[in-house]
Amino acid sequence: xTGQVLASSAADVSGxxxxxxxxxxxxxxxxxxxxxxxxxxxxxxxxxVVGSRTCAHLIQSAAGVMIFAEPRxxxxxxxxxxxxxxxxxxxxxxxxxAQVLERRPELKTIFLxxxxxxxxxxxxxxxxxxxxxREYSGGVRFVSFSGSGIETTFTQGEDSCLxxxxxxxxQRESDQPHLLxxxxxxxxVEDQFRRLFHQLGIDCVExxxxxSSTELPEIGLNTQVVLxxxxxxETLRALQGRGAHHxxxxxxxxxxxxxxxxxxxxxxxxxxxxxxxxxLQAPRARAxxxxxxxxxxxxxxxFAMLPDSQLEIPLARxxxxxxxxxxxxxxxxxxxxxxxxAEIPLLPAGVSWIxxxxxxxxxxxxxxxxxDITVCxxxxxxxxxxxxxxxxxxxELLFSPIQGFEQxxxxxxxxxxxxxxxxxxxxxxxx
Amino acid sequence: xxxxxxxxxxxPHVGAIxxxxxxxxxxxxxxxxxxxxxxxxxxxxIERDGKRPPVTYTTFQARDLGASTAEKFLNTLQAAYExxxxxxxxxxxxxxxxxxxxxxxxxxxxxxxxxxxxxLEMAAYSRKENWGASETFYxxxxxxxxxxxxxxxxxxxxxxxxxxxxxxxxxxxxxxxxCRDDVREITQLLESVGIDVNVVAPLGAGIDDLFRIPEADxxxxxxxxxxxxxxxxxxxxxxxxxxKTVPLGYGATRDFLQELAxxxxxxxxxxxxSQCRLPWYSRSVDSTYLTGKRVYVYGDGSxxxxxxxxxxxxxxxxxxxxxxxSREMAREVRAVAAELGVEALISDSHLAVEQAISExxxxxxxxxxxxxxxxxxxxxxxxxxxxPAHVQDYPARYSPQMGFEGANVxxxxxxxxxxxxxxEHLLHMFRDDFEFNDSAVPSHLAHGDGTLKEVDAxxxxxxxxxxxxxxxxxEKELKKIPFFVRGKAKRNTEQYxxxxxxTAIDIxxxxxxxxxxxx
Ligand code: SF4
Ligand code: SF4
Numbered sequence: 019x020t021g022q023v024l025a026s027s028a029a030d031v032s033g034x035x036x037x038x039x040x041x042x043x044x045x046x047x048x049x050x051x052x053x054x055x056x057x058x059x060x061x062x063x064x065x066x067v068v069g070s071r072t073c074a075h076l077i078q079s080a081a082g083v084m085i086f087a088e089p090r091x092x093x094x095x096x097x098x099x100x101x102x103x104x105x106x107x108x109x110x111x112x113x114x115x116a117q118v119l120e121r122r123p124e125l126k127t128i129f130l131x132x133x134x135x136x137x138x139x140x141x142x143x144x145x146x147x148x149x150x151x152r153e154y155s156g157g158v159r160f161v162s163f164s165g166s167g168i169e170t171t172f173t174q175g176e177d178s179c180l181x182x183x184x185x186x187x188x189q190r191e192s193d194q195p196h197l198l199x200x201x202x203x204x205x206x207v208e209d210q211f212r213r214l215f216h217q218l219g220i221d222c223v224e225x226x227x228x229x230s231s232t233e234l235p236e237i238g239l240n241t242q243v244v245l246x247x248x249x250x251x252e253t254l255r256a257l258q259g260r261g262a263h264h265x266x267x268x269x270x271x272x273x274x275x276x277x278x279x280x281x282x283x284x285x286x287x288x289x290x291x292x293x294x295x296x297x298l299q300a301p302r303a304r305a306x307x308x309x310x311x312x313x314x315x316x317x318x319x320x321f322a323m324l325p326d327s328q329l330e331i332p333l334a335r336x337x338x339x340x341x342x343x344x345x346x347x348x349x350x351x352x353x354x355x356x357x358x359x360a361e362i363p364l365l366p367a368g369v370s371w372i373x374x375x376x377x378x379x380x381x382x383x384x385x386x387x388x389x390d391i392t393v394c395x396x397x398x399x400x401x402x403x404x405x406x407x408x409x410x411x412x413x414e415l416l417f418s419p420i421q422g423f424e425q426x427x428x429x430x431x432x433x434x435x436x437x438x439x440x441x442x443x444x445x446x447x448x449x
Numbered sequence: 450x451x452x453x454x455x456x457x458x459x460x461p462h463v464g465a466i467x468x469x470x471x472x473x474x475x476x477x478x479x480x481x482x483x484x485x486x487x488x489x490x491x492x493x494x495i496e497r498d499g500k501r502p503p504v505t506y507t508t509f510q511a512r513d514l515g516a517s518t519a520e521k522f523l524n525t526l527q528a529a530y531e532x533x534x535x536x537x538x539x540x541x542x543x544x545x546x547x548x549x550x551x552x553x554x555x556x557x558x559x560x561x562x563x564x565x566x567x568x569l570e571m572a573a574y575s576r577k578e579n580w581g582a583s584e585t586f587y588x589x590x591x592x593x594x595x596x597x598x599x600x601x602x603x604x605x606x607x608x609x610x611x612x613x614x615x616x617x618x619x620x621x622x623x624x625x626x627x628c629r630d631d632v633r634e635i636t637q638l639l640e641s642v643g644i645d646v647n648v649v650a651p652l653g654a655g656i657d658d659l660f661r662i663p664e665a666d667x668x669x670x671x672x673x674x675x676x677x678x679x680x681x682x683x684x685x686x687x688x689x690x691x692x693k694t695v696p697l698g699y700g701a702t703r704d705f706l707q708e709l710a711x712x713x714x715x716x717x718x719x720x721x722x723s724q725c726r727l728p729w730y731s732r733s734v735d736s737t738y739l740t741g742k743r744v745y746v747y748g749d750g751s752x753x754x755x756x757x758x759x760x761x762x763x764x765x766x767x768x769x770x771x772x773x774x775s776r777e778m779a780r781e782v783r784a785v786a787a788e789l790g791v792e793a794l795i796s797d798s799h800l801a802v803e804q805a806i807s808e809x810x811x812x813x814x815x816x817x818x819x820x821x822x823x824x825x826x827x828x829x830x831x832x833x834x835x836x837p838a839h840v841q842d843y844p845a846r847y848s849p850q851m852g853f854e855g856a857n858v859x860x861x862x863x864x865x866x867x868x869x870x871x872x873e874h875l876l877h878m879f880r881d882d883f884e885f886n887d888s889a890v891p892s893h894l895a896h897g898d899g900t901l902k903e904v905d906a907x908x909x910x911x912x913x914x915x916x917x918x919x920x921x922x923x924e925k926e927l928k929k930i931p932f933f934v935r936g937k938a939k940r941n942t943e944q945y946x947x948x949x950x951x952t953a954i955d956i957x958x959x960x961x962x963x964x965x966x967x968x
Contacts, residue, residue: 048484
């Protein structure tokens with residue numbers, strides 16, 4: 019099966035794909051969590067959450083010990099005085115913004131990030147962003163988006179942030195076709211992709227977001243958008259609203275997924291298949307070789323995924339198709355048919371797909387199905403381990419480079435290592 | 450509105466979760482949006498708990514607002530009861546739920562559940578985690594014990610007769626600092642003097658245990674941040690005295706035993722049980738180098754008060770500054786500072802703490818995990834003495850802080866980041882040895898806790914104070930100073946030069962500065 023076949027068979031069959039809905043207790047972070055990887059990507063920006071102590075505590079807890087230096091994010095914590103109307107929230111915000119800029123005068127953009135409390139009290143951050151942009155005109159730009167848990171889950175914070183940036187992308191005047199790769203990627207992956215696109219003859223490639231918040235890509239009628247991350251539905255629609263075309267493609271996870279992704283992009287640029295095959299041949303062979311040893315470890319093992327990052331569907335496809343694993347149950351926080359259209363036809367049958375969550379019954383199902391490995395959030399991993407079940411924390415999938423050919427083995431290794439460890443340890447269970 | 454980059458305490462409802470997670474039989478239903486479920490990982494990843502904390506979150510979303518959040522709460526409450534079958538349910542709002550005012554406490558009390566429901570008011574916009582834990586523990590104990598037959602007793606300890614005295618240990622919780630080991634250490638200590646431990650709560654307690662609290666003669670308030678309010682109520686209600694000395698450090702542990710003896714009117718041979726190595730280790734000649742080491746202490750109120758005493762009076766350090774994020778303990782911390790003649794920083798802004806540390810330039814920081822990061826950046830040694838702590842501060846080994854074994858642990862832990870006195874000497878002797886050069890870090894520091902980080906040789910040539918010129922002779926002389934104090938010598942010299950308006954540093958300046966700063 020070639021990647022080209024994967025891509026072209028991606029007709030819109032999502033009508034048949036009906037995940038079962040669940041609406042109970044969720045165990046997913048809110049969109050504020052996206053700040054952890056986005057602030058490392060966009061290096062001249064500061065993410066200022068307007069929220070509560072909970073919001074501040076969430077980000078620092080989810081970030082863990084990864085950050086030693088002064089972070090480029092912070093929280094303007096609302097207090098009783100703000101809520102009782104004794105302090106004018108907008109004046110207070112101005113004061114906090116000035117404080118941030120005093121510490122970091124080099125900042126080019128400040129994102130004002132809405133939270134549940136700021137949204138419930140209807141604090142208008144869009145308005146504040148416009149006002150502050152005027153006040154600091156020429157120096158700092160202010161953009162607002164929601165990372166709140168009532169509006170967004172985990173990775174959706176990035177969707178909401180990029181959507182908010184779309185109106186500030188400049189209109190593209192050039193006629194030259196232009197590829198826009200959308201979704202935060204680790205720098206190393208971005209560089210690999212850039213090299214491959216160059217070899218394919220697509221030189222007009224931009225990544226969104228990039229390192230700079232001021233040098234944003236341009237957008238126009240000849241912009242072709244390909245998503246690198248599966249949680250960017252709103253961003254995609256906003257870009258389409260600016261005239262860009264969507265290239266439906268499976269996500270660049272796994273050998274076949276990555277190949278299909280490149281085939282889809284190349285096809286949109288009219289690049290002959292033979293040329294694509296030629297360019298991809300070496301990295302693809304290398305990735306297949308690297309994966310084959312791991313495939314032996316993974317084949318036949320059963321896995322479950324609790325809803326978390328939106329990566330569940332493409333990951334399940336990779337683990338089933340390329341690693342020979344058997345999906346038992348796959349949950350995803352929400353299902354976006356447009357974004358997933360090229361993934362759906364590839365998905366294995368006989369899997370229980372779930373949209374939304376009801377935590378306690380889901381854990382009970384996992385306990386009785388006893389999969390070999392369960393992908394889940396940080397809070398749940400150790401409790402499942404303690405019950406003798408192996409796990410993989412999903413947040414690592416956002417923090418590590420997993421996309422593209424050169425990372426295929428690394429991705430498989432994330433799943434193989436807990437299993438290998440289990441085989442190794444002779445220490446009994448948790449007590 | 451207050452700008453926060455890192456926070457020392459979580460919101461008050463995290464304190465409520467800590468109480469629930471510490472206990473058996475209790476379940477918390479928290480009215481909260483989905484993101485608030487991150488609190489689970491504090492327990493399962495930081496403390497490596499093998500169970501999820503007993504909390505069910507309603508995880509309401511924007512589409513529920515205005516119409517169905519209250520209904521969502523009631524459904525969640527019912528489902529949580531059926532699934533977990535607790536003996537008692539706590540109900541609280543998170544910060545967001547507090548704004549939508551569904552009154553889940555009232556809803557739950559009228560929901561007809563067959564178990565007691567204790568509603569909590571968490572005041573998310575003015576209070577923090579320790580306060581939330583304290584309130585939760587207090588309301589829980591009060592709800593259970595208000596109708597207890599002993600409330601009519603005049604004095605809890607009156608009818609002791611010939612039975613051994615018994616006390617409760619109140620305050621240890623999940624996510625507290627070394628609570629697991631401190632409970633074991635203090636329990637052993639009390640046993641060794643013939644005092645029974647009646648109930649330990651909240652850590653490890655069930656509802657039935659809480660009912661037995663009034664049977665003790667006194668309450669040991671191990672963690673005032675968590676248990677002082679409860680102890681006060683028990684004192685008023687059951688005439689149970691509170692033992693207030695926190696047994697952290699050698700002297701404090703002896704004072705603790707003395708207070709027990711006085712309050713319980715029970716003789717304790719304190720000298721007999723004071724088996725501790727700290728006093729001798731501290732007197733041992735090799736510890737002379739510890740004398741006057743400049744130390745900064747920061748953390749929760751009760752740890753700071755106790756650790757300042759240990760640092761100053763038991764290790765022979767100089768406490769050059771201290772502070773706490775526990776506003777509730779400001780008075781006690783200020784009193785200790787006044788006694789030591791230093792400033793107390795009462796602030797939960799880690800930026801203010803960082804500034805205090807960088808101005809005071811201590812040789813050792815005793816702090817929380819935030820200060821560990823600050824100290825690492827500044828190239829200063831650090832030992833963690835208080836929450837917030839990270840996963841490495843929940844060690845596998847037995848490592849109490851309290852009691853006499855706790856004092857031993859403190860000695861070892863604090864000395865570790867400093868360079869041993871005899872070694873300083875050796876390092877100097879061998880400084881030209883190719884294997885023992887400036888870049889060879891002593892092996893006990895080689896795991897890279899950053900203690901020696903900033904003083905690499907390259908630092909010497911380019912001064913931070915860029916306006917200052919180091920003359921060749923002075924620079925050469927500076928390089929002869931052992932590398933682990935070179936950074937300090939350089940900074941001090943530059944400061945000295947700046948203060949005197951000098952633009953260049955020669956050998957004279959170097960030694961003038963050395964004389965000026967030497968104690
Ligand atoms: S769910 Fe809402 S209140 Fe909770 S951390 Fe996220 S934004 Fe803040
Ligand atoms: S490693 Fe070297 S410096 Fe460290 S304790 Fe041993 S002898 Fe001393």
